[in-house]
Amino acid sequence: MSTSKRIDLPTVAKHAAFLLICFLCLYPLALVLGISFSDELEIAKTGFSAIPAKFSTKAYEFLFTSADTVIRAYALTIFVTVVGTAVSTLIIAMFAYPLSRKDFRQRKFFNGTIILTMLFSGGLIPWFMVCVNVLHINDTIFALILPYLMSPWYVVIMRTFFKSSIPDSIIESAKMDGAGELRIFFSIVIHLAAPGMATIALFTTITYWNDYWINMTLVNDPMLYNLQFLMMRVQMNIQYLSANAANLGAASAEIVRNLPSRSAQMAMTIITIGPIVLAYPFFQRFFVKGITIGSLKE
Amino acid sequence: MSLKSKANWGLLVMMLPGFIALFVFSILPMFGVFIAFKNIDYEKGIFGSDWVGLDNFQFFVATPDALVITFNTIAYNLVFIVLGTAAALAVALGLENLKAKKATRFYQAVMFLPYFLSWVVVSNLVFALLSVDQGVFNRQIVQPLGGEEIYWYNRPEFWPYILTFANLWKYVGYTSVIYLAAMMSIDPGYIEAASLEGATRAQIVRRIILPLISNVIIILVLLQIGKIFFSDFGLFYNVTMNMGSLFPTTQTIDTYVYRTLMNMGDLGMSSAAGLYQSVVGFVIVVLANLVVKKIDPDKSLF
Known part of the structure; x- marks a missing residue:
């Protein structure tokens, strides 16, 4: 041709x-x-x-010298993202795996629970009340991690993945050898399902990294501001960062007057999306694969 | 038989952490919907507060907000569904028969990127374009043309267009990935045979590609219709910079519930609006799913 x-x-x-x-x-x-x-x-x-x-480069100098707020938010966001993603991925896989097993008797009940949570939500206020009045996690670091641990959609994706990637015969033979369910899961299943878990982990990473909702609802403590929320505060009031700088003393008036406000607001955006954009070329293909699994295969 | 029940215990233990998280954050709040029927008085506690029946709902329905937020939520969603689906299909069809595979991958990667940015980030991007004093639109387009600078953040009439564009910008790349994947799973033999017979590209698209991926299109659209009573909070709250002057065209049920609770502390009104959303949303998603089930039982939730 x-x-x-x-x-x-x-x-x-x-x-x-x-x-x-x-x-x-x-x-x-x-x-x-x-x-x-x-x-x-x-x-x-x-x-x-x-x-x-x-x-x-004044905006960046300002962000990293006069504002330890930024560095704290960065460290907090990284911590929350890493811990949240690791725990969430594991919990979702451990919940989804039994649902993929045809011989699991309570499968119907738990599948039903998953569907129920997809169909109906109590809404913001009851959720807020549970977090504040029952769990008392408001203004703690747990609030930034716990509410995002489970996602029924990811459970469904993982269930599909287990169904299509774990042959029944492997589990049968492991059982013959006397291995318990937990042992089978951690030594065999988890390895076979690694690509699926990687996809879920990437989605979860984005969820934690991009979150500011928890700060808008449950966490008011400035020590627990994450990057996105700090960016929001800076956007509404650039003085927020300079207020901390002002505590430094005599030079404060000078600093406030010469504040690189707009450029700092945009620099804040750049350092927030920096890690995502830099890692993007490496993880992009996993996402494409993950979406395809989740949406097209049954 | 004892071996089997033992096996089940292992699996149940494995599910425990996930179930606790699901129970606490998704199921427990379902029981909290009774708050909407109470007049919450913190002195008396949540359970001790007086029942007020449908009072909260009557107050909510009596405000002009109820109609506005319902209309906004549904209208934006309808526009997003129609334009978003059309744009994503156009992009996917464009990529489907590009011969340059490297370029295709590049285009796809670039268009997918906005999906990963949060709405706070997007709100800063929009601000860079629309800021009154320094924004690109006013400085580089409106003023050189001799126009008066436009106070974008005080002009609600522009925002349906701005938010629609922002929504397309963020999601078209993502949706087109799904459609392209569906198109790639079509047996290439069909398309080759058709072009050998002299079919034009338009005919191939209309008679082969679209019919063969129609299930995927219908399912995606129905899933979006199922969520028609819910809105993307960040798009309507952050991208508009939470500007009160824009509320008439940008307030949705989600932003209303949030603002009534957080800014006004009106628990009754916001929980009534929240329950209204949950219940109507539930009915719609169940109906949408019944339709999905008819078309493709594998894709339905139940």
Whole structure:
């Protein structure tokens, strides 16, 4: 087929259209990156631009020197994301595996429970009341982790994954050898299901990293602000960071006056999405695979 | 037989942590819906507070908000479903027959990226475009054309368009991945045979591709319809910068429940609105699922 190499007009138009869409996807990010490296006075004069009129790293210096708030939020977010993802992935797999076993007698009951939680939710206020008045986890680090541990949707995806990747015969023969259920799960099943668990882990990582809802509802303690919520506070009031800087003493008035407010707001955005964007090329294909498993196979 | 029941115990123990989490955060709140029928008085406690029957609901329905938030929630969702599905299908069809595989993967990766950004991040991106003083729209488009700067965050009439665009920006890449995967599972023999017979691309799309992935389209649309009474909180709260002047066109049930509870501390009103959402949402998702079950029993929730 020598004609397949020919460059025809529709194909060129199509590439042009996709390049335009890609530009629309990336331009806002480039814009924010540009602003974060712009000189604050130049911004006031010329407006926002993806290409800094005058290059400056002041916004980043400000974030990392005068505000230990940022570093604390970063550490907290990493901790919550790592612990939350590890525990959540394990718990979901341990819940989903028995549901994939045809010989598990209580399967119907637990499947029903999962479906019920997908269909009906008590809503914000009862959830809030349970967290505050029953569990008393408000204003603790547990509030940032526990509410996201279980997701019925991920249980369904994992159940599908176990069904399609664990042959009954392996479990049968392990049982013959006298292995208990927990042993079978941790020494055999978990390894066979690793790709599925990796997908769930990636989704969960994004959930924890991108969360600010818990801070908006359950956690008011500034020591427990995560990155997203801190970014929200900075966006509504850049003085929030300088208020901490002001405690430093004599130079405070100077600092507040010279605050790189807009560029710092955008720099805050950049350091928040930085890890996601940098890791993106490596994990993107897992997501594509995961979505395909979850949505297309039964 | 004793071996079998022992095996079940092992599995049950394994499920315990997950079940506790599910019970505490999803099932226990279901019993809390009675709060909507009480006049909560913290002195008397939640259980000791007086029952007020449907009073909270009557107050809620009497406010003009009830109609506005219901309309906004449903209207935005309908627009998102129609435009989102059309855009994602167009993108997937465009990628489906591109011969340059590397370029295809690149396009797909770039379009998928916005899905991973939180709404707070998106709200900053939107702010960079729409800020009154420095925003790109005012500085680089409106002013050079001789126009007066536009106070975007005070003009509710623009926001249905802005939020629709933001929603498409974030989700079209994601949805198109699903549609493309469905298209890739079509036997290429069908499409080759059709083009050998002289079928045009439009005919192939209409007669082969779309019919063969129609189940996937219908299921995805129905899943979205099932959630039509719920909105993406961050889109309506953060992207609008929580601006009161934008409430008429951007307030949805979710933002209303949150604001009534957190800003006004009106527990009765917000729990009434919340239960209204839960109950109507439940009916809709059950109906949507009955339809899904008719089309493809494997995809239905029950």
